[in-house]
Amino acid sequence: MAAYIVMxxxxxxxxxxxxxxxxxxxxxxxxLVPPLWLAWHRLWIEAVLxxxxxxxxxxxxxxxxxxxxxSLLSLLVSLYVGLEGQGLRVAALRRRGWHEWGxxxxxxxxxxxxxxxxxxxxxxxxxxxxxxxxxxAALARPAQPGMALGLTHIPGRx
Numbered sequence: 519m520a521a522y523i524v525m526x527x528x529x530x531x532x533x534x535x536x537x538x539x540x541x542x543x544x545x546x547x548x549x550l551v552p553p554l555w556l557a558w559h560r561l562w563i564e565a566v567l568x569x570x571x572x573x574x575x576x577x578x579x580x581x582x583x584x585x586x587x588x589s590l591l592s593l594l595v596s597l598y599v600g601l602e603g604q605g606l607r608v609a610a611l612r613r614r615g616w617h618e619w620g621x622x623x624x625x626x627x628x629x630x631x632x633x634x635x636x637x638x639x640x641x642x643x644x645x646x647x648x649x650x651x652x653x654x655a656a657l658a659r660p661a662q663p664g665m666a667l668g669l670t671h672i673p674g675r676x
Contacts, residue, residue, distance in 0.1 A: 519623045522630040523608055528615035538616065539630050540607050549600030556599065559607050571595050 525538040548555040552572070556565035572592040579588010599606075608618070619638070624630035 519625055520630075522622050522624060522627065523604075524619040524622055524630075524634050525608065525611045525616045526619045528617075537619070537631075537634065538611060539622075539627055539634070540604050540611075541627070542604055542621070545600050545603035548603035549596050552596050552599035552603075555603060556606070559603075559610075561606055561610055564606055564610075568595050568599060 521542040522539040523542055525540060527536045545555060553565045553569040556562075556568055572595045575591040575595070576589050579585075579591045582588060584591075612618075619634070622630045622633045622637070624633055
């Protein structure tokens with residue numbers, strides 16, 4: 519089962535259909551084609567940055583005469599996008615004002631949507647704060663007079 523991060527839009531009055539589900543895990547397409555994957559998810563600045571960094575690393579490797587190893591430097595960007603791509607998506611949604619509702623575990627995104635709808639429907643709009651537990655001072659043990667040796671004092675023993 520996969521974990522899906524549920525992101526709700528800025529206005530809570532909007533429909534549940536606008537909720538975004540971001541699968542937490544490795545992005546294989548982000549590894550294979552990072553700029554295209556980032557652009558597909560509307561991470562425009564990140565896509566341009568990934569394209570430029572991949573090009574610069576590849577040209578730097580060729581300029582230093584590293585051959586194929588220089589081109590493999592651009593794989594570092596691909597690996598980063600594969601590992602952290604979903605986190606970049608969540609961060610972009612947060613910058614746009616979306617807030618994180620929680621995490622839903624499901625096998626597919628359809629199941630995640632169903633579980634979110636059932637859990638969101640069952641929760642009250644504003645949960646009451648838990649009752650405050652304050653100990654009663656009358657039930658506290660009185661101080662034990664007498665000499666105490668060691669770390670703790672055991673009443674009745676000397």
